[in-house]
Amino acid sequence: MSEKHSDETRAAERERRGGYLGYVAHEVRNPLSTALWSAELLARMPPEERGGARGEKLTAMCLRSLGRVRQLVEDHFLCERLDAQGLLVRPEGLPVRELLEEIAGRRSLDVGPVTVDVAPSALVLADRVLLDRALDALLAAAGRERAAVQVTGREEGRQVVLRLAGRAPGPHSLEDPRRGSPADPKGRSLALAVARRAAAALGGTLVVEGDAFVLSLPRAEAYTASPDPAAHP
Amino acid sequence: MNGPLVLVVDDDPDILDAICDILDGEGYRVARARHGLEALERVDEEEPSLILLDLMMPVMDGLAFAQALRARPLARRIPIVVISADGNPQRAAAVGAQGYLAKPFDIDALMSHISRMTGGAPLHG
Numbered sequence: 001m002s003e004k005h006s007d008e009t010r011a012a013e014r015e016r017r018g019g020y021l022g023y024v025a026h027e028v029r030n031p032l033s034t035a036l037w038s039a040e041l042l043a044r045m046p047p048e049e050r051g052g053a054r055g056e057k058l059t060a061m062c063l064r065s066l067g068r069v070r071q072l073v074e075d076h077f078l079c080e081r082l083d084a085q086g087l088l089v090r091p092e093g094l095p096v097r098e099l100l101e102e103i104a105g106r107r108s109l110d111v112g113p114v115t116v117d118v119a120p121s122a123l124v125l126a127d128r129v130l131l132d133r134a135l136d137a138l139l140a141a142a143g144r145e146r147a148a149v150q151v152t153g154r155e156e157g158r159q160v161v162l163r164l165a166g167r168a169p170g171p172h173s174l175e176d177p178r179r180g181s182p183a184d185p186k187g188r189s190l191a192l193a194v195a196r197r198a199a200a201a202l203g204g205t206l207v208v209e210g211d212a213f214v215l216s217l218p219r220a221e222a223y224t225a226s227p228d229p230a231a232h233p
Numbered sequence: 234m235n236g237p238l239v240l241v242v243d244d245d246p247d248i249l250d251a252i253c254d255i256l257d258g259e260g261y262r263v264a265r266a267r268h269g270l271e272a273l274e275r276v277d278e279e280e281p282s283l284i285l286l287d288l289m290m291p292v293m294d295g296l297a298f299a300q301a302l303r304a305r306p307l308a309r310r311i312p313i314v315v316i317s318a319d320g321n322p323q324r325a326a327a328v329g330a331q332g333y334l335a336k337p338f339d340i341d342a343l344m345s346h347i348s349r350m351t352g353g354a355p356l357h358g
Contacts (some may be wrong), residue, residue, distance in 0.1 A: 029318035
């Protein structure tokens with residue numbers, strides 16, 4: 001690779017990363033604004049009015065906004081740690097159907113109805129926490145604006161292939177979160193950024209096929225990745 | 234309530250609720266829109282004195298809205314204050330805005346902008 005080409009590649013990477021971090025900052029500033037304003041309005045209210053309807057509305061807004069900030073901050077730092085290969089992956093055999101149903105139950109207020117058509121015997125070998133975050137993020141992306149989500153799964157050779165169909169992914173949604181995550185009052189703007197990185201860290205792939213996200217993960221007995229414990233801080 | 238009418242345009246429902254609550258508490262009349270297209274409808278219906286405008290929105294973004302607004306003879310002089318989380322004041326100039334507030338801005342800074350551009354704070358209530 002020529003020096004000029006290398007410089008151009010680095011410049012393009014800096015621009016891409018700068019754009020991504022700018023997007024993260026943008027997404028955090030909106031709920032941070034409403035958290036600050038609602039708290040300030042509450043502080044300015046006479047104490048006897050805080051228990052009234054307006055006080056309750058502002059309190060709910062403050063809590064909701066802080067929840068969005070928390071989700072965005074957690075997702076952002078997970079992405080950063082995955083980019084830096086700074087997470088220790090602890091693979092274990094996991095029943096993917098059970099995990100999907102658990103997450104769907106936990107997120108029942110955030111996404112539309114979720115149907116899971118995956119054999120109970122389907123096992124993937126994956127880090128439980130990371131797989132949970134990946135599936136949670138994908139359900140959030142497919143189920144945004146409370147769209148119904150249908151998850152189907154099948155075993156293909158050494159992999160389990162999951163297909164999550166719901167709200168259609170935008171074009172280039174996996175490469176550019178600005179395109180894949182329209183304004184989201186739940187703080188899930190980085191969901192696809194998390195899912196894409198987590199899939200790779202789990203030794204799998206994530207692609208968009210038509211109106212669905214397709215996540216392929218190693219079957220339990222076929223897992224060959226060898227995580228590097230020294231990479232864990 | 235007879236205060237100046239302020240149109241707030243933002244796709245984030247909590248941002249809309251919070252700013253409308255603030256303005257209502259200060260005696261302004263408030264109209265709201267979730268994107269540029271809806272904002273054009275509000276402008277035609279209600280003739281606001283000032284527009285608080287987010288830039289990044291679905292359907293019609295802030296830049297496209299401002300261009301469409303300037304093409305309307307009766308509405309082209311309505312002042313715009315950009316309220317944006319992108320941290321780039323130059324984008325306010327790009328839409329021909331008279332003011333720029335970077336989220337998260339102070340409530341007092343918002344009121345100062347609005348008061349100045351609408352000719353003074355309204356009487357409460």
